[in-house]
Structures are given as structure tokens and as C-alpha cells.
Amino acid sequence: MDFAFTSEQEMLRDQARSYLADRFPIERVIELAESEDGWDEKSWREIAELGWTGLSIAEESGGSEMGFLEEAVILEEMGRALYPGPYAATVGFCMPALARSAELSRGIATGELSATGAWAEAGSVDGWDGIATSASERDGTWSVSGVKELVPDAHAAQVFVVTAVVNRGPGLFAVRAGDSTQVEMLQTVDRTRRLARVRFEDATAVSLASGDEARALWDQIGMRSAASLALEAVGIAQRALEMAIEHASSREQFGKKIGSYEAVSHNVSNIYVATELARSLAYWAAWCVAESDDQAAVAVAAAKSAAGEAAVLACENAIQVHGGMGFTWESPLHRYYKRAEWISSYGGSGASQRKVIAAALFD
Amino acid sequence: MCVTPRERTTIPVVDFRDTPEEASFRAELRSWIEQNLPPGWVDKDPAAGRMDEKVSREWSRKLYEAGYAGLTWPKDFGGAGAPYSFQAIFLEETARSEAPDHIGVIGLGMAGPTITVHGTDEQKNRYLGKILSGEEVWCQGFSEPGSGSDLASLKTKAVDDGDSFVVNGQKVWSSFAHIADFCILLVRTDPAADKHKGITYLLVDMHSPGVEVRPLRQITGDPEFNEIFFSDVRVPKENILGEVNDGWRVAMTTLLHERGTLGFALTARLEVLFRKLVQLAKERSNGEGPATDALIRDRIAQHWIDLQALRFTNYRALTKLMQTGVPGPEGSVAKLHWSETNQRLTKLALEVQGSASRLDDNDAVWNGFWQYQQLRSRGNTIEAGTSEILRNIIAERVLGLPRSR
Numbered sequence: 001m002d003f004a005f006t007s008e009q010e011m012l013r014d015q016a017r018s019y020l021a022d023r024f025p026i027e028r029v030i031e032l033a034e035s036e037d038g039w040d041e042k043s044w045r046e047i048a049e050l051g052w053t054g055l056s057i058a059e060e061s062g063g064s065e066m067g068f069l070e071e072a073v074i075l076e077e078m079g080r081a082l083y084p085g086p087y088a089a090t091v092g093f094c095m096p097a098l099a100r101s102a103e104l105s106r107g108i109a110t111g112e113l114s115a116t117g118a119w120a121e122a123g124s125v126d127g128w129d130g131i132a133t134s135a136s137e138r139d140g141t142w143s144v145s146g147v148k149e150l151v152p153d154a155h156a157a158q159v160f161v162v163t164a165v166v167n168r169g170p171g172l173f174a175v176r177a178g179d180s181t182q183v184e185m186l187q188t189v190d191r192t193r194r195l196a197r198v199r200f201e202d203a204t205a206v207s208l209a210s211g212d213e214a215r216a217l218w219d220q221i222g223m224r225s226a227a228s229l230a231l232e233a234v235g236i237a238q239r240a241l242e243m244a245i246e247h248a249s250s251r252e253q254f255g256k257k258i259g260s261y262e263a264v265s266h267n268v269s270n271i272y273v274a275t276e277l278a279r280s281l282a283y284w285a286a287w288c289v290a291e292s293d294d295q296a297a298v299a300v301a302a303a304k305s306a307a308g309e310a311a312v313l314a315c316e317n318a319i320q321v322h323g324g325m326g327f328t329w330e331s332p333l334h335r336y337y338k339r340a341e342w343i344s345s346y347g348g349s350g351a352s353q354r355k356v357i358a359a360a361l362f363d
Numbered sequence: 364m365c366v367t368p369r370e371r372t373t374i375p376v377v378d379f380r381d382t383p384e385e386a387s388f389r390a391e392l393r394s395w396i397e398q399n400l401p402p403g404w405v406d407k408d409p410a411a412g413r414m415d416e417k418v419s420r421e422w423s424r425k426l427y428e429a430g431y432a433g434l435t436w437p438k439d440f441g442g443a444g445a446p447y448s449f450q451a452i453f454l455e456e457t458a459r460s461e462a463p464d465h466i467g468v469i470g471l472g473m474a475g476p477t478i479t480v481h482g483t484d485e486q487k488n489r490y491l492g493k494i495l496s497g498e499e500v501w502c503q504g505f506s507e508p509g510s511g512s513d514l515a516s517l518k519t520k521a522v523d524d525g526d527s528f529v530v531n532g533q534k535v536w537s538s539f540a541h542i543a544d545f546c547i548l549l550v551r552t553d554p555a556a557d558k559h560k561g562i563t564y565l566l567v568d569m570h571s572p573g574v575e576v577r578p579l580r581q582i583t584g585d586p587e588f589n590e591i592f593f594s595d596v597r598v599p600k601e602n603i604l605g606e607v608n609d610g611w612r613v614a615m616t617t618l619l620h621e622r623g624t625l626g627f628a629l630t631a632r633l634e635v636l637f638r639k640l641v642q643l644a645k646e647r648s649n650g651e652g653p654a655t656d657a658l659i660r661d662r663i664a665q666h667w668i669d670l671q672a673l674r675f676t677n678y679r680a681l682t683k684l685m686q687t688g689v690p691g692p693e694g695s696v697a698k699l700h701w702s703e704t705n706q707r708l709t710k711l712a713l714e715v716q717g718s719a720s721r722l723d724d725n726d727a728v729w730n731g732f733w734q735y736q737q738l739r740s741r742g743n744t745i746e747a748g749t750s751e752i753l754r755n756i757i758a759e760r761v762l763g764l765p766r767s768r
Contacts, residue, residue: 002682003675003679003681003682004679004682004683241762245762245764249764249765257765260764260765260766260767261767262758265758265762266751266758268758268764269754269755269757270754272696272757272761273696273699273700276676277672277673277676277700279679280672280675280676280678280679281668281672281675283675283679284671284675287378298667299671302668302671302672305665305668306668306672351661354660354664354665354668355660355661355664357667358661358663358664361641361667362644362645362654362655362660
């Protein structure tokens with residue numbers, strides 16, 4: 001039994017923290033959030049050059065063939081910095097699908113490509129039930145048609161991983177953004193991770209998997225996504241905790257630092273407790289995903305539920321500790337708060353994660 | 364988990380599997396427990412769980428003979444010199460099999476480790492072996508009626524009288540005091556000094572004249588704890604642990620160990636209770652009921668999450684303990700979260716019973732097991748550091764917030 005990151009993984013964390021502090025201080029993140037583009041396209045190549053997009057990609061496709069524990073370290077730091085870009089979407093969500101194509105893998109590793117997942121539809125939010133998007137093959141070429149909702153970071157992705165019906169069964173496809181794809185950006189609460197409606201009109205596609213294989217791949221995508229979001233959530237909770245500590249240690253009222261009042265300090269201690277418990281679950285979930293452990297499905301459900309809720313609690317408590325200042329637009333706290341709520345809701349809130357666990361316990 | 368053993372690497376890694384050594388220790392221990400549990404123990408009434416002195420003494424003797432008492436203690440004093448992970452495995456496995464407690468909980472977890480650090484060779488030779496064998500039972504004399512969270516304000520006084528100290532005062536919340544042979548006792552030896560600087564740590568023979576133990580009945584109705592009264596009790600000076608007036612520092616060692624690997628035992632016990640809660644919810648289903656009620660299912664699933672969070676927080680704490688030799692702040696987190704989870708879980712078990720939850724003992728479900736557990740759980744956020752004190756410790760010592768007092 002060991003539960004600590006290796007020194008190589010800790011070096012990776014230091015590297016991520018210093019790159020993100022340098023290139024994406026919160027002022028820069030806010031600037032991007034307020035901009036039309038919503039992200040800094042140049043950063044994707046930089047991240048790829050640092051090796052972060054290819055961490056679990058095979059060496060022959062230009063990656064470093066490490067694994068999800070290394071990616072976990074980056075995801076946590078990305079959450080902490082509120083990086084506005086498609087790292088979670090590409091590496092956290094889509095990697096199991098992208099890995100099935102050497103060409104796509106190479107593109108991701110070099111930073112030429114980024115990706116996102118297009119799964120939800122008006123008649124379906126989870127999995128395969130009610131999916132109307134369809135795929136068909138003509139002269140050896142696949143094409144996909146349909147409308148996908150709530151696609152994260154679609155404005156920053158060159159590849160869509162799409163769930164579609166093929167021969168009345170499930171299929172997963174990769175579609176390049178282009179003339180036959182249409183991205184309609186939606187108004188979103190969190191401006192650092194936007195959502196879009198994407199229309200596919202006879203869009204040329206690469207078939208990644210179908211039938212039982214597609215189902216198995218979808219399960220992997222689901223588990224990886226939940227674990228990734230849990231890790232990002234831990235990063236956000238950690239940052240909210242740091243901000244609450246900074247404020248409680250400097251702000252004075254009634255002639256004393258407010259952190260010396262237990263009504264305030266216990267509020268901060270509660271952030272710490274929730275964050276540490278969520279961290280333990282998120283690391284466990286990451287390990288389960290990396291090792292394809294039998295418990296992965298319930299581990300990621302537990303981590304997503306606890307970490308999503310911990311990040312929301314951390315931000316809410318931090319806002320409370322900051323008093324009126326925390327409630328202003330000027331304070332960066334609402335940016336973290338909105339991302340925490342995004343994470344908690346995307347792919348199923350705490351309650352829907354707990355349904356998975358209850359089913360494993362009782363059914 | 365823990366299916367395929369793996370090699371222990373020299374660098375720290377995230378890996379939850381047992382090493383080959385850990386796996387074989389766990390396997391041996393499991394089969395030893397199976398063969399040695401008291402007859403009828405496995406099929407016992409679920410209402411069991413309160414201490415039985417006779418069973419506990421016999422069990423302690425067996426553990427000692429098999430080498431399972433004092434796993435992490437140095438070999439020189441009869442311990443096994445094993446790594447902390449073995450102690451964690453021991454606590455997990457004994458709790459999961461619902462084995463009886465060792466009679467020397469206070470001796471093994473608190474008195475022994477403190478004597479190991481601060482004791483003279485004579486003291487180590489005199490006390491440690493008999494703690495391990497369970498021949499001598501220890502209790503703790505720290506809290507007083509006027510000194511709970513503010514422990515350093517304690518008033519029990521000891522006056523220098525030649526070769527002895529003469530002790531007068533009252534201690535409270537002492538488990539095992541009614542059967543104890545020795546007590547780790549904090550006394551005030553210098554009333555003029557700053558409150559932390561006038562305290563001395565004594566090892567007191569509970570059979571000395573002037574020691575009186577009275578049971579203290581708690582809200583469960585059980586007298587699990589005791590009050591101890593000291594009237595002109597003579598304690599020889601060779602029984603001072605550490606230096607005169609340096610008892611506060613010695614006491615900190617005791618409190619550190621109190622929360623050291625305790626998390627594993629508490630979490631493993633919670634796991635047992637959780638399994639029983641699932642069993643209860645299923646039993647009371649009849650096709651429609653707790654196990655099919657979406658609200659109850661959600662809350663039970665939340666308990667499972669809380670339990671896993673504790674388990675893996677303990678593993679993180681253990682890794683730190685094995686790397687540094689000092690328990691990390693995760694211990695406070697685990698105790699805080701465990702106590703609140705235990706309170707919620709036992710309450711849910713009563714809720715599942717509906718109005719019948721107000722029945723007790725033989726008329727209640729499982730002979731009042733849950734009624735007892737729920738009431739007992741109210742003490743969890745008070746004993747071994749109240750939740751308020753633990754939140755202060757986190758705020759000040761872990762997060763570095765300004766001191767509240």
C-alpha cells in the first residue's frame with residue numbers, strides 16, 4: 001500500500017504549476033473569459049511541446065507512453081489555474097477514442113489537433129438511449145449526420161468524437177471540424193468552459209468502434225471523464241482554500257484578523273477537510289482508471305460526486321469568508337465557483353453518481 | 364483491491380495493492396483470526412459489541428502469544444519491529460472480522476508508545492512487556508471536570524514529599540479505570556508556573572491506597588467510563604515519566620499516538636457498521652422499502668463514499684507516516700470526518716426502522732443494537748478531541764490561520 005506520487009510526477013506538477021502561473025495567471029484567464037475567442041490558441045502547441053497532450057499516447061505516435069496518473073497531475077493543476085482550453089476535453093475525455101487512430105494520436109501529441117466529445121442530444125443526455133445522430137458508409141467512407149448539444153470547448157476543437165447510431169447499434173466516430181460541421185456557441189454561466197450546439201451534415205468521419213466495442217469504449221470514456229473532472233475539481237477546491245486562507249489571514253475587523261474568529265476559521269477548516277477527502281477519492285479513482293481496476297466504475301462515481309461537491313462547497317465558503325468583496329464581479333472567486341458548478345453538473349451531478357453506487361450495493 | 368501482489372519500489376508511488384510481504388501477512392492473519400476467534404463469536408448476536416472483560420483478556424493473551432500485540436514496537440521490548448502498514452492491516456482485519464478488542468487499548472496505543480519515547484530503561488523494562496501480554500491494564504488520567512478541551516488548565520495536584528509525590532484531585536472520562544492496574548496521570552507540580560510548564564506526567568499504580576474509581580453512566584445507560592478520585596495517593600519519584608514540570612511535552616507524544624493509526628481501526632469499524640446498515644435496509648425491504656426507496660439509497664450511497672474517502676485518506680496518512688515517522692494532519696481530518704459520518708450512519712439506521720426505532724433492547728430490531736450505536740455515536744465528536752478543537756488544530760497548525768486564543 002503506497003499513496004504518494006513519484007518524484008517524476010511531482011516534477012511534472014512543479015512544471016505545470018510554473019507554466020500555468022506564468023502564462024495563465026487569473027488576470028489572463030479573466031481576459032480570455034471576457035473575449036470572443038475564449039481561449040489562447042497558441043497555448044495548445046506550448047502544452048504539446050511540454051509533452052502534456054501525449055502523456056498516455058504510444059511512443060510510435062509521438063507520445064511518451066506514460067499513463068493516466070501523469071495526466072491526473074496535469075488535470076489537477078489545470079483546474080487550479082482554471083485553464084480555459086480543451087485539455088480536459090481532449091486528454092481527459094476523448095483519449096481512449098483518439099488512441100484508436102494513430103493519425104489522430106499523432107496530431108494530439110504534436111499539438112496540431114485538439115478534440116472534444118459530442119455525445120448529448122436534445123432527446124438524450126447520457127449514453128446511447130435516444131441517440132438520433134446516425135452514421136452510414138458509402139464506398140468505404142463513413143459520414144455522420146445529426147445535432148449534438150452541450151459540447152464542451154467546441155470552439156477550440158478540431159476533432160469531434162461523436163456517438164452515433166450505426167446499423168441500429170452504437171458507434172463512435174471521429175469527425176474533423178470543417179465545412180460539414182457547424183458550431184453554434186451557446187450562452188453559458190461559466191465563460192472559461194463554453195458549451196455549443198454542433199450540427200453534423202453528412203460530415204466525413206472515421207469509424208473508431210461499433211457494437212459491443214463501442215459500448216466498452218464509451219464506458220472507458222465515461223470513467224476517464226468522471227475521474228478527470230474530479231481531479232480538476234480538487235484543483236479548484238485547493239485554490240479556493242488558498243484564497244480563503246489569504247483573506248482570513250489579512251482582513252481585519254473589530255481590531256483582529258478575521259481568521260482568528262472561530263466562526264470564520266472553522267469555515268475554512270471545513271474547506272480543507274472536504275478538499276482532502278475529495279483528493280483521496282480523486283487519486284484513488286485515477287489509480288483505478290490507470291490500472292483498469294475492477295472498482296473503477298464505483299471509484300470514479302464516488303470521486304466525481306465528492307470532488308464536484310467539495311469544489312462547490314470550497315467556493316461557496318471562500319465567497320462567504322470574503323464577505324461583500326467575494327460577492328463582486330471583480331473578485332475572481334465567481335470564476336472558480338462557476339467552473340465548480342460546471343464540473344459538478346457535467347456528466348451527472350452527485351446524486352446521479354450515487355445512483356450508480358446504490359445500484360452496485362443493492363441491485 | 365489488493366488482488367495481485369506487487370514489488371515494493373524504493374520510490375513512493377500511488378499503488379493500493381499489498382506488497383508481497385503485506386499480502387502474506389494479511390493472509391496469515393486472516394486464517395489465524397478464523398482459527399482463534401472465541402467459540403460462537405462469529406454467529407453472535409448483532410447486538411454484541413460492548414466489551415466483555417473475560418473474552419477480551421483471553422483474546423489479548425492469544426494475540427500476544429501469536430506475536431500480534433505491539434507489531435510496530437521495537438523488538439527489544441517484545442514488539443515485532445514491523446512497519447506501520449502491518450499495524451494498519453492488523454487493525455483492518457481484526458475490525459472486519461469483528462474480533463474482540465485487546466484489553467490494553469490505552470496501554471498499547473498511548474502509555475506504551477509514550478514510555479518508549481520518554482521512559483528510563485528501568486521503566487521500559489518494567490512496563491512494556493506486561494502491556495503487550497495484557498497482564499497489566501492501563502487507563503488515562505488526563506481530563507478533569509474543569510479541564511476538558513483546555514487540558515492544560517488541569518488542577519489535580521502533586522506535592523513533593525521526599526521520595527514521593529502526594530497526589531490529590533479528580534479525573535474523569537477514564538475508560539478501563541475500573542479494571543486498570545496503572546494510570547498515565549497528568550498532575551500540577553508547579554502552580555506558580557505558566558499553565559503548560561507546571562505539569563508532570565506520572566505512572567500511577569491504581570492499587571495504591573487513596574485511589575477510588577466510580578463508574579460514570581453515559582447516555583447509553585452503560586458505565587463505559589469512570590471517574591477517578593485521588594486522596595493523598597503516594598507516587599514514588601521513580602514513576603515520573605520524563606522530567607518534573609515537563610509533562611505537557613510528554614503528553615503531546617501520547618496525544619499524537621492517540622490519533623496515529625487510530626484512523627484505520629475507526630474506519631474498519633465503520634465499514635462493519637456500513638455492511639450492517641445495508642443488511643438492515645435489505646431485511647426491511649419486502650420488495651418495497653428502504654432498499655428500493657430512492658432517498659434512502661442516495662444516503663446509503665453517500666455513506667459508502669464517505670467510507671471510501673476515509674479509507675484512502677488513511678492510506679495517504681499511512682504513506683506519510685512511513686516516510687517521515689510522524690503522523691500528518693490527515694489524522695485530524697480522518698477523526699473529524701469519521702465521527703460525523705458515524706453519527707449520520709447510525710441515525711439513518713434508526714430512520715430505516717420508522718417509529719419502531721423508539722423500541723429498545725429485546726423489543727427492538729436486532730435487540731437494540733442500533734439504538735445503542737446511535738446514542739454511543741454522540742460521544743464521537745467529543746472524545747479524543749472535540750470537533751471544535753480539531754477544527755482549531757486544522758485552522759492554526761495546518762492552514763496557518765491566526766490563533767484564536
